Amino acid sequence: MSEEKQQVSRRTFLNYTLTGLGGFMAAGMLVPMLRMAVDPVLQTSGGGDFTNVGLAVDDITTEPQRVDWKIDQVDGWYESEVSKSAWVFKNDKNEIVAFSPVCKHLGCVVSWEGNEDYPNEFFCPCHNGRYYKDGTNVPHTPPLAPLDEYDQKIENGMLFLGKVRTREEAKPREEA
Amino acid sequence: MLQKIYDWIDDRIDITPIWRDIADHEVPEHVNPAHHFSAFVYCFGGLTFFVVVIQILSGMFLTMYYVPDIENAWKSVYYLQTEVAHGQIVRGMHHWGASVVVVMLLLHTMRVFFQGAYKKPRELNWMVGVLIFFVMLGLGFTGYLLPWDNKAYFATQVGLEIAEQVPFIGTHLKTLLAGDADIVGAQTLTRFFAIHVFFLPAALFGLLAVHFILIRRQGIAGPL
Numbered sequence: 001m002s003e004e005k006q007q008v009s010r011r012t013f014l015n016y017t018l019t020g021l022g023g024f025m026a027a028g029m030l031v032p033m034l035r036m037a038v039d040p041v042l043q044t045s046g047g048g049d050f051t052n053v054g055l056a057v058d059d060i061t062t063e064p065q066r067v068d069w070k071i072d073q074v075d076g077w078y079e080s081e082v083s084k085s086a087w088v089f090k091n092d093k094n095e096i097v098a099f100s101p102v103c104k105h106l107g108c109v110v111s112w113e114g115n116e117d118y119p120n121e122f123f124c125p126c127h128n129g130r131y132y133k134d135g136t137n138v139p140h141t142p143p144l145a146p147l148d149e150y151d152q153k154i155e156n157g158m159l160f161l162g163k164v165r166t167r168e169e170a171k172p173r174e175e176a
Numbered sequence: 177m178l179q180k181i182y183d184w185i186d187d188r189i190d191i192t193p194i195w196r197d198i199a200d201h202e203v204p205e206h207v208n209p210a211h212h213f214s215a216f217v218y219c220f221g222g223l224t225f226f227v228v229v230i231q232i233l234s235g236m237f238l239t240m241y242y243v244p245d246i247e248n249a250w251k252s253v254y255y256l257q258t259e260v261a262h263g264q265i266v267r268g269m270h271h272w273g274a275s276v277v278v279v280m281l282l283l284h285t286m287r288v289f290f291q292g293a294y295k296k297p298r299e300l301n302w303m304v305g306v307l308i309f310f311v312m313l314g315l316g317f318t319g320y321l322l323p324w325d326n327k328a329y330f331a332t333q334v335g336l337e338i339a340e341q342v343p344f345i346g347t348h349l350k351t352l353l354a355g356d357a358d359i360v361g362a363q364t365l366t367r368f369f370a371i372h373v374f375f376l377p378a379a380l381f382g383l384l385a386v387h388f389i390l391i392r393r394q395g396i397a398g399p400l
Contacts, residue, residue, distance in 0.1 A: 029230060032262040032269070033237040039261045076241070076259075077251035 050153055050160035055088060057157050060096055064089040064112040064122075064133070067098075069161070086150050086161060087112055087122070091134065098150040100164045105129045105142040122147065135167070197392075206399035218396070220284035225384070227277045231315075234270040235373065242322065244369035246362045249324035274316050281309055293397035301390040308383045311376055318372035324365060332368070333360055 008016075053069040064087040073082040086098045087110075101109045103124040110131065114123035121138065122131040130138040137143040151162035186192055205211045207218040241256040241263065243249055256263040285305065288294050294302035321332045340350040347357075355363030 029233070029269075032265040033233060035262040036256075036260055036266050037237055037240055039263075042261070077243075077248060077255035 050151070050162040051084075052155075052158050053086070053088075053161050055159045057096070057154055057159055060088055060090055060159065062090050064099075066101070066112070067159075084161070085109075088159065089133075096152060096154075096159065097135070098152050098159070098161055099135050100148040100150060102148065102164075103129050103143060104137065104145040104147065110147070201392075204396060204399075207396055217283075217287045220280055220287055224277060224280040224284050227273050227280055228380075228384075230269060231273045231277060232377070234266050234273065237266055238270055239373065244322065244366050246324060246365055249322065249365060253323045253325075270319075274319060277312060278316060281312055285309065291397065291400060295397075298390075298394055298397065301387060301394070304383055304387050304390065308380065308387060311380050311383060315372060315376050315380070318368040318376065321365065321368045322372065329360065332364065336360065 049071075051069055051071050053067045055065075055067050066085055067088050068083060068085045070081045070083055073080055085101055087101055088096065088098045091097050099122070101111070103110050103126065105124065105127060108124050108126035108129075110122045110124040110129070112122055113119055114125060115128075118130055120133055122133075122135075124130070124143070127142045129143040130141045131143065131147050132138060135147040135149070137146055146167045148164045148166050150164055153160045153162070207215050209215045209219070238256070241252055241260060243252045253267070257267055258264075288302065288305070317335055321328045336350050336354050339353055340346040342349055351357045353364075353367065354360055355367045
Protein backbone atom coordinates (compact mmCIF):
# COMPACT_ATOMS: atom_id res chain seq x y z
CA MET A 1 0.00 0.00 0.00
CA SER A 2 2.70 2.46 0.96
CA GLU A 3 4.60 1.62 -2.22
CA GLU A 4 1.56 2.42 -4.34
CA LYS A 5 1.31 5.74 -2.59
CA GLN A 6 4.86 6.52 -3.59
CA GLN A 7 3.97 6.14 -7.25
CA VAL A 8 2.06 9.40 -7.36
CA SER A 9 3.89 11.96 -5.31
CA ARG A 10 2.27 15.19 -4.23
CA ARG A 11 4.25 17.02 -6.91
CA THR A 12 3.20 14.61 -9.66
CA PHE A 13 -0.40 14.88 -8.56
CA LEU A 14 -0.27 18.66 -8.67
CA ASN A 15 1.41 18.51 -12.08
CA TYR A 16 -1.40 16.31 -13.41
CA THR A 17 -4.04 18.56 -11.90
CA LEU A 18 -2.46 21.67 -13.34
CA THR A 19 -2.10 20.08 -16.78
CA GLY A 20 -5.69 18.91 -16.68
CA LEU A 21 -7.00 22.28 -15.60
CA GLY A 22 -4.88 24.07 -18.19
CA GLY A 23 -6.05 21.66 -20.87
CA PHE A 24 -9.66 22.20 -19.85
CA MET A 25 -9.29 25.97 -20.09
CA ALA A 26 -7.47 25.77 -23.42
CA ALA A 27 -10.20 23.47 -24.74
CA GLY A 28 -12.90 25.88 -23.58
CA MET A 29 -11.16 28.55 -25.63
CA LEU A 30 -10.38 26.49 -28.71
CA VAL A 31 -13.52 24.40 -29.09
CA PRO A 32 -15.80 27.27 -30.22
CA MET A 33 -13.15 28.41 -32.71
CA LEU A 34 -12.64 24.94 -34.15
CA ARG A 35 -16.38 24.26 -34.26
CA MET A 36 -16.81 27.47 -36.21
CA ALA A 37 -14.01 26.53 -38.59
CA VAL A 38 -15.41 23.09 -39.39
CA ASP A 39 -18.99 24.35 -39.71
CA PRO A 40 -19.09 23.99 -43.54
CA VAL A 41 -18.23 20.29 -43.20
CA LEU A 42 -21.08 19.72 -40.74
CA GLN A 43 -23.74 21.61 -42.72
CA THR A 44 -26.43 19.25 -44.01
CA SER A 45 -26.74 19.69 -47.75
CA GLY A 46 -30.16 20.94 -48.74
CA GLY A 47 -31.25 18.22 -51.15
CA GLY A 48 -33.82 18.21 -53.91
CA ASP A 49 -34.50 21.70 -55.15
CA PHE A 50 -35.90 21.14 -58.62
CA THR A 51 -35.82 23.79 -61.34
CA ASN A 52 -37.88 24.01 -64.50
CA VAL A 53 -35.31 23.77 -67.26
CA GLY A 54 -37.69 25.01 -69.95
CA LEU A 55 -37.99 21.78 -71.88
CA ALA A 56 -41.33 20.07 -72.54
CA VAL A 57 -41.31 16.31 -72.14
CA ASP A 58 -42.87 16.00 -75.59
CA ASP A 59 -39.83 17.71 -77.09
CA ILE A 60 -37.41 15.17 -75.67
CA THR A 61 -36.22 12.85 -78.42
CA THR A 62 -33.84 9.94 -78.53
CA GLU A 63 -31.18 12.37 -79.74
CA PRO A 64 -29.38 13.99 -76.75
CA GLN A 65 -29.95 17.74 -76.64
CA ARG A 66 -28.21 20.25 -74.48
CA VAL A 67 -30.36 22.28 -72.07
CA ASP A 68 -29.11 25.31 -70.15
CA TRP A 69 -30.87 26.90 -67.22
CA LYS A 70 -30.10 29.09 -64.24
CA ILE A 71 -30.51 28.45 -60.54
CA ASP A 72 -30.40 30.81 -57.56
CA GLN A 73 -27.38 29.81 -55.53
CA VAL A 74 -26.93 30.82 -51.90
CA ASP A 75 -23.25 30.78 -51.00
CA GLY A 76 -22.93 31.90 -47.38
CA TRP A 77 -23.76 35.60 -47.48
CA TYR A 78 -23.62 35.76 -51.29
CA GLU A 79 -26.57 34.98 -53.53
CA SER A 80 -26.18 34.67 -57.26
CA GLU A 81 -27.54 33.07 -60.43
CA VAL A 82 -25.50 30.13 -61.62
CA SER A 83 -25.71 28.47 -65.03
CA LYS A 84 -26.32 24.74 -65.25
CA SER A 85 -26.51 22.47 -68.24
CA ALA A 86 -27.43 18.89 -69.04
CA TRP A 87 -27.69 16.47 -71.94
CA VAL A 88 -31.28 15.20 -72.09
CA PHE A 89 -32.75 12.39 -74.17
CA LYS A 90 -34.96 9.29 -74.07
CA ASN A 91 -33.13 6.00 -73.84
CA ASP A 92 -34.03 2.63 -75.35
CA LYS A 93 -36.48 1.90 -72.51
CA ASN A 94 -38.19 5.23 -73.25
CA GLU A 95 -36.95 6.67 -69.92
CA ILE A 96 -35.82 10.28 -69.76
CA VAL A 97 -32.11 10.60 -68.99
CA ALA A 98 -30.36 13.84 -67.98
CA PHE A 99 -26.58 13.63 -67.86
CA SER A 100 -24.31 16.19 -66.28
CA PRO A 101 -21.88 17.42 -68.93
CA VAL A 102 -18.98 17.42 -66.47
CA CYS A 103 -16.32 14.92 -67.53
CA LYS A 104 -15.46 12.38 -64.83
CA HIS A 105 -11.79 12.62 -65.72
CA LEU A 106 -10.82 16.17 -64.76
CA GLY A 107 -14.06 18.11 -64.99
CA CYS A 108 -14.08 19.53 -68.55
CA VAL A 109 -17.40 19.78 -70.41
CA VAL A 110 -18.43 16.92 -72.69
CA SER A 111 -20.56 17.24 -75.84
CA TRP A 112 -22.74 14.75 -77.68
CA GLU A 113 -20.87 13.73 -80.82
CA GLY A 114 -18.28 16.37 -80.02
CA ASN A 115 -15.81 14.69 -82.34
CA GLU A 116 -16.76 13.46 -85.79
CA ASP A 117 -14.47 10.45 -85.43
CA TYR A 118 -16.64 9.13 -82.59
CA PRO A 119 -20.30 9.18 -83.62
CA ASN A 120 -22.96 8.20 -81.10
CA GLU A 121 -20.72 9.04 -78.15
CA PHE A 122 -20.17 11.84 -75.66
CA PHE A 123 -16.77 13.35 -76.23
CA CYS A 124 -14.52 15.42 -73.96
CA PRO A 125 -12.09 17.63 -75.91
CA CYS A 126 -9.54 18.00 -73.11
CA HIS A 127 -8.03 14.50 -73.15
CA ASN A 128 -10.22 12.67 -75.68
CA GLY A 129 -12.41 11.14 -72.98
CA ARG A 130 -15.38 9.23 -74.42
CA TYR A 131 -18.70 7.87 -73.12
CA TYR A 132 -21.30 5.64 -74.73
CA LYS A 133 -24.82 6.94 -75.10
CA ASP A 134 -25.86 5.32 -71.81
CA GLY A 135 -23.20 7.39 -70.06
CA THR A 136 -20.71 4.62 -69.33
CA ASN A 137 -17.16 5.55 -70.01
CA VAL A 138 -15.44 3.93 -73.01
CA PRO A 139 -12.70 1.64 -71.69
CA HIS A 140 -9.12 2.81 -72.27
CA THR A 141 -10.10 6.46 -72.48
CA PRO A 142 -9.19 8.75 -69.55
CA PRO A 143 -12.52 8.81 -67.62
CA LEU A 144 -12.76 6.17 -64.90
CA ALA A 145 -16.49 6.47 -64.15
CA PRO A 146 -19.78 6.95 -66.01
CA LEU A 147 -21.30 10.43 -66.40
CA ASP A 148 -23.30 11.77 -63.44
CA GLU A 149 -27.07 12.04 -63.66
CA TYR A 150 -29.48 14.76 -62.56
CA ASP A 151 -32.39 14.01 -60.26
CA GLN A 152 -35.48 14.71 -62.29
CA LYS A 153 -39.22 15.03 -62.06
CA ILE A 154 -41.99 15.99 -64.44
CA GLU A 155 -44.64 18.57 -63.65
CA ASN A 156 -47.29 19.80 -66.11
CA GLY A 157 -45.42 18.14 -68.93
CA MET A 158 -42.24 20.09 -68.20
CA LEU A 159 -38.89 18.64 -67.15
CA PHE A 160 -37.50 19.67 -63.75
CA LEU A 161 -33.91 18.86 -62.80
CA GLY A 162 -32.37 18.81 -59.33
CA LYS A 163 -29.17 17.59 -57.74
CA VAL A 164 -26.38 15.83 -59.61
CA ARG A 165 -25.72 12.28 -58.45
CA THR A 166 -23.14 9.70 -59.39
CA ARG A 167 -24.48 6.60 -61.12
CA GLU A 168 -24.38 4.49 -57.95
CA GLU A 169 -26.43 6.88 -55.84
CA ALA A 170 -28.83 7.92 -58.64
CA LYS A 171 -32.37 7.27 -57.51
CA PRO A 172 -35.43 6.48 -59.56
CA ARG A 173 -37.38 9.34 -61.03
CA GLU A 174 -39.97 11.08 -58.85
CA GLU A 175 -43.37 11.46 -60.47
CA ALA A 176 -45.31 14.45 -59.26
CA MET B 177 6.31 8.08 -26.99
CA LEU B 178 6.34 11.84 -26.47
CA GLN B 179 9.48 11.48 -24.41
CA LYS B 180 11.09 9.55 -27.27
CA ILE B 181 10.21 12.24 -29.81
CA TYR B 182 11.53 14.88 -27.44
CA ASP B 183 14.77 12.92 -26.89
CA TRP B 184 15.18 12.40 -30.65
CA ILE B 185 14.96 16.14 -31.28
CA ASP B 186 16.98 17.07 -28.18
CA ASP B 187 19.71 14.67 -29.26
CA ARG B 188 20.17 16.58 -32.46
CA ILE B 189 19.60 20.23 -31.68
CA ASP B 190 19.94 20.36 -27.87
CA ILE B 191 16.70 22.17 -27.07
CA THR B 192 16.73 21.62 -23.32
CA PRO B 193 18.84 24.76 -22.59
CA ILE B 194 16.51 26.85 -24.79
CA TRP B 195 13.50 25.45 -22.98
CA ARG B 196 15.20 26.15 -19.64
CA ASP B 197 15.89 29.76 -20.61
CA ILE B 198 12.27 30.29 -21.61
CA ALA B 199 10.29 28.48 -18.94
CA ASP B 200 12.46 27.37 -16.07
CA HIS B 201 13.29 30.25 -13.79
CA GLU B 202 12.92 31.23 -10.16
CA VAL B 203 9.88 33.20 -9.12
CA PRO B 204 11.08 35.60 -6.40
CA GLU B 205 9.15 35.40 -3.14
CA HIS B 206 7.80 38.95 -3.34
CA VAL B 207 6.00 38.24 -6.63
CA ASN B 208 4.55 34.90 -5.54
CA PRO B 209 0.90 35.18 -4.47
CA ALA B 210 1.37 32.03 -2.37
CA HIS B 211 3.63 34.04 -0.05
CA HIS B 212 1.98 37.44 -0.22
CA PHE B 213 -1.53 37.46 -1.58
CA SER B 214 -1.18 41.07 -2.72
CA ALA B 215 1.41 39.83 -5.20
CA PHE B 216 -1.48 38.99 -7.54
CA VAL B 217 -0.88 42.44 -9.04
CA TYR B 218 2.18 40.94 -10.72
CA CYS B 219 -0.17 38.77 -12.79
CA PHE B 220 -1.65 41.66 -14.75
CA GLY B 221 1.07 41.64 -17.40
CA GLY B 222 0.77 37.90 -17.97
CA LEU B 223 -3.02 38.16 -18.06
CA THR B 224 -2.78 40.89 -20.68
CA PHE B 225 -0.66 38.58 -22.78
CA PHE B 226 -3.15 35.74 -22.24
CA VAL B 227 -5.98 37.90 -23.57
CA VAL B 228 -3.78 38.95 -26.49
CA VAL B 229 -3.33 35.27 -27.35
CA ILE B 230 -7.12 34.84 -27.31
CA GLN B 231 -7.44 37.87 -29.59
CA ILE B 232 -4.91 36.48 -32.05
CA LEU B 233 -6.55 33.05 -32.17
CA SER B 234 -10.14 34.26 -32.40
CA GLY B 235 -9.09 36.87 -34.98
CA MET B 236 -7.45 34.21 -37.14
CA PHE B 237 -10.62 32.16 -37.10
CA LEU B 238 -12.84 35.17 -37.80
CA THR B 239 -11.01 35.90 -41.05
CA MET B 240 -12.30 32.54 -42.33
CA TYR B 241 -15.66 34.24 -42.80
CA TYR B 242 -15.00 37.97 -42.85
CA VAL B 243 -14.68 39.91 -46.12
CA PRO B 244 -13.08 43.40 -46.08
CA ASP B 245 -15.33 44.86 -48.75
CA ILE B 246 -18.09 47.44 -48.30
CA GLU B 247 -20.63 45.29 -50.17
CA ASN B 248 -19.99 42.16 -48.16
CA ALA B 249 -18.37 43.12 -44.85
CA TRP B 250 -21.60 43.59 -42.94
CA LYS B 251 -23.28 40.63 -44.64
CA SER B 252 -20.40 38.31 -43.86
CA VAL B 253 -20.36 39.41 -40.22
CA TYR B 254 -24.13 38.95 -40.04
CA TYR B 255 -23.82 35.50 -41.60
CA LEU B 256 -21.02 34.56 -39.21
CA GLN B 257 -23.04 35.84 -36.28
CA THR B 258 -26.36 34.20 -37.15
CA GLU B 259 -25.71 31.15 -39.34
CA VAL B 260 -22.34 29.72 -38.34
CA ALA B 261 -22.25 27.41 -35.34
CA HIS B 262 -20.40 29.10 -32.44
CA GLY B 263 -19.66 32.08 -34.70
CA GLN B 264 -21.41 34.30 -32.19
CA ILE B 265 -19.16 32.99 -29.42
CA VAL B 266 -15.92 33.48 -31.34
CA ARG B 267 -16.87 36.98 -32.44
CA GLY B 268 -17.98 37.65 -28.88
CA MET B 269 -14.57 36.60 -27.60
CA HIS B 270 -12.86 38.98 -30.04
CA HIS B 271 -15.32 41.80 -29.34
CA TRP B 272 -15.17 41.65 -25.53
CA GLY B 273 -11.52 40.61 -25.49
CA ALA B 274 -10.64 43.86 -27.24
CA SER B 275 -11.99 45.80 -24.26
CA VAL B 276 -10.54 43.42 -21.69
CA VAL B 277 -7.07 43.81 -23.24
CA VAL B 278 -7.19 47.57 -22.73
CA VAL B 279 -8.40 47.17 -19.14
CA MET B 280 -5.69 44.63 -18.29
CA LEU B 281 -3.08 46.78 -19.98
CA LEU B 282 -4.12 49.74 -17.87
CA LEU B 283 -4.00 47.68 -14.65
CA HIS B 284 -0.53 46.41 -15.58
CA THR B 285 0.64 49.96 -16.34
CA MET B 286 -0.74 51.20 -13.01
CA ARG B 287 1.05 48.43 -11.10
CA VAL B 288 4.36 49.28 -12.75
CA PHE B 289 3.79 52.99 -12.20
CA PHE B 290 2.79 52.89 -8.54
CA GLN B 291 5.53 50.42 -7.66
CA GLY B 292 8.08 52.58 -9.43
CA ALA B 293 9.16 49.50 -11.38
CA TYR B 294 9.82 51.66 -14.44
CA LYS B 295 12.82 53.36 -12.78
CA LYS B 296 16.42 52.81 -13.79
CA PRO B 297 17.48 50.40 -15.29
CA ARG B 298 13.99 49.57 -16.63
CA GLU B 299 13.11 52.83 -18.42
CA LEU B 300 13.57 51.23 -21.83
CA ASN B 301 11.04 48.54 -21.08
CA TRP B 302 8.58 51.21 -19.90
CA MET B 303 8.98 52.94 -23.27
CA VAL B 304 8.42 49.68 -25.14
CA GLY B 305 5.34 49.13 -22.98
CA VAL B 306 3.97 52.55 -23.91
CA LEU B 307 4.48 51.68 -27.59
CA ILE B 308 2.59 48.42 -27.05
CA PHE B 309 -0.21 50.47 -25.49
CA PHE B 310 -0.42 52.67 -28.59
CA VAL B 311 -0.37 49.64 -30.89
CA MET B 312 -3.22 48.13 -28.87
CA LEU B 313 -5.28 51.31 -29.15
CA GLY B 314 -4.57 51.26 -32.90
CA LEU B 315 -5.79 47.68 -33.10
CA GLY B 316 -8.95 48.64 -31.23
CA PHE B 317 -9.57 51.63 -33.49
CA THR B 318 -9.00 49.82 -36.79
CA GLY B 319 -10.94 46.74 -35.67
CA TYR B 320 -13.94 48.85 -34.73
CA LEU B 321 -14.59 49.77 -38.38
CA LEU B 322 -14.50 46.25 -39.78
CA PRO B 323 -18.14 45.16 -39.16
CA TRP B 324 -19.13 48.17 -41.34
CA ASP B 325 -22.28 48.99 -39.44
CA ASN B 326 -23.49 52.47 -38.55
CA LYS B 327 -21.65 52.60 -35.25
CA ALA B 328 -18.41 51.54 -36.91
CA TYR B 329 -18.81 54.02 -39.75
CA PHE B 330 -19.49 57.07 -37.64
CA ALA B 331 -16.93 56.17 -34.98
CA THR B 332 -14.32 56.03 -37.74
CA GLN B 333 -15.55 59.32 -39.15
CA VAL B 334 -14.92 60.88 -35.74
CA GLY B 335 -11.58 59.12 -35.34
CA LEU B 336 -10.38 60.38 -38.70
CA GLU B 337 -11.40 63.92 -37.84
CA ILE B 338 -9.41 63.64 -34.64
CA ALA B 339 -6.40 62.60 -36.72
CA GLU B 340 -7.05 65.65 -38.92
CA GLN B 341 -6.51 67.94 -35.92
CA VAL B 342 -2.82 67.07 -35.81
CA PRO B 343 -0.91 70.29 -36.58
CA PHE B 344 0.55 70.70 -40.10
CA ILE B 345 0.27 67.10 -41.28
CA GLY B 346 -3.33 66.47 -40.12
CA THR B 347 -4.98 66.56 -43.55
CA HIS B 348 -2.41 64.26 -45.07
CA LEU B 349 -2.56 61.92 -42.09
CA LYS B 350 -6.32 61.64 -42.49
CA THR B 351 -6.03 60.88 -46.21
CA LEU B 352 -3.31 58.35 -45.53
CA LEU B 353 -5.52 56.55 -43.01
CA ALA B 354 -8.77 56.77 -44.97
CA GLY B 355 -7.32 56.15 -48.42
CA ASP B 356 -9.31 59.08 -49.77
CA ALA B 357 -9.43 62.79 -48.98
CA ASP B 358 -13.21 62.98 -48.53
CA ILE B 359 -14.77 59.54 -48.56
CA VAL B 360 -14.89 57.04 -45.74
CA GLY B 361 -15.55 54.00 -47.89
CA ALA B 362 -14.16 51.09 -49.85
CA GLN B 363 -10.54 52.14 -49.59
CA THR B 364 -10.86 53.02 -45.92
CA LEU B 365 -12.17 49.56 -45.11
CA THR B 366 -9.42 47.66 -46.93
CA ARG B 367 -6.78 49.90 -45.39
CA PHE B 368 -8.10 49.44 -41.89
CA PHE B 369 -8.31 45.71 -42.48
CA ALA B 370 -4.69 45.53 -43.66
CA ILE B 371 -3.54 47.63 -40.72
CA HIS B 372 -5.62 45.58 -38.30
CA VAL B 373 -4.53 42.10 -39.38
CA PHE B 374 -1.03 42.60 -40.78
CA PHE B 375 0.78 45.82 -39.88
CA LEU B 376 -0.18 46.32 -36.25
CA PRO B 377 0.05 42.64 -35.27
CA ALA B 378 3.53 42.51 -36.80
CA ALA B 379 4.52 45.57 -34.78
CA LEU B 380 2.90 44.06 -31.71
CA PHE B 381 4.83 40.78 -32.01
CA GLY B 382 8.13 42.63 -32.35
CA LEU B 383 7.43 44.87 -29.38
CA LEU B 384 6.20 41.99 -27.22
CA ALA B 385 9.38 40.05 -28.00
CA VAL B 386 11.52 43.00 -26.90
CA HIS B 387 9.32 43.50 -23.83
CA PHE B 388 9.76 39.88 -22.72
CA ILE B 389 13.47 39.65 -23.54
CA LEU B 390 14.07 42.78 -21.45
CA ILE B 391 12.15 41.36 -18.51
CA ARG B 392 14.20 38.17 -18.65
CA ARG B 393 17.42 40.13 -18.99
CA GLN B 394 16.76 42.59 -16.18
CA GLY B 395 14.62 40.43 -13.92
CA ILE B 396 11.53 41.56 -12.06
CA ALA B 397 11.99 44.72 -9.99
CA GLY B 398 12.80 44.06 -6.33
CA PRO B 399 10.32 44.25 -3.42
CA LEU B 400 9.05 47.66 -2.32
